[in-house]
Amino acid sequence: MKRYLVAYASETGNTLMLAKEIHNAINCPKDEKELVDIRSWNGTLDAELYFIGFWINRGSCSLEIIDLISSLHGKNVAFFGTCGLGDSYEYHKMLEQNARAWLAEDNNFLGSFFCLGKMPVEIRNRYESLRGNCGDVQIDFMLSMLDDAASHPDNQDLLQVRLFTDEMLIKAENYTAAYI
Ligand SMILES: Cc1cc2nc3c(=O)[nH]c(=O)nc-3n(C[C@H](O)[C@H](O)[C@H](O)COP(=O)(O)O)c2cc1C
Secondary structure, X not given: OEEEEEEEOOOXXXXXXXXXXXXXXXXXXXXXXXXXXXXXXXXXXXXXXXXXXXXXXXXXXXXXXXXXXXXXXXXXXXXEEEEOOOOOHHHHHHHHXXXXXXXXXXXXXEEEEXXXXXXXXHHHHHHHHHEOOEOHHHHHHHHHHHHHHOOOOOHHHHHHHHHHHHHHHHHHHHHHHHOO
């Protein structure tokens, strides 16, 4: 069994950036940690602490991620992810709650980290092309959200996710120590 597993779903690479950063930030011998793309997940890997990462698609995570989350029992678990449509505490909390709904009560949930992640330029172009055809105020709003996300994840996000990783590792240690 590994000590740490960083499993992620990433369509365009944003969440992968966070996953790599977390994996690098875990300071332990190489054979105690693993970075896994959820698409190659076969259910055989096991760990004490799971960092589970995903991108937000229509407000939720993918079925593969849901399968992984709901298969866990008696584990330390943290979530991370990237989203394109909102950078507020409330929005991130909602994303956490949506994913947490799949996590069994016998796990120890440690926390979550979300940041903005740029969307493909085709999506911006599609919104641009709608100008004049339907509510321009809404289109401007969507375009401004896409523009906000366009430079993320940035160095500041990567620094924050490193701090988050340290915090999760300490929490997991304290939790484990309390039960030995
Ligand atoms: C088809 C599609 C649907 C999306 N739906 C949402 C959404 O509902 N909420 C949101 O905040 N971001 C949404 N996004 C933005 C992505 O979650 C964001 O760009 C993310 O960083 C992509 O991560 P990845 O590069 O790891 O795949 C969507 C993006 C695409 C392409």
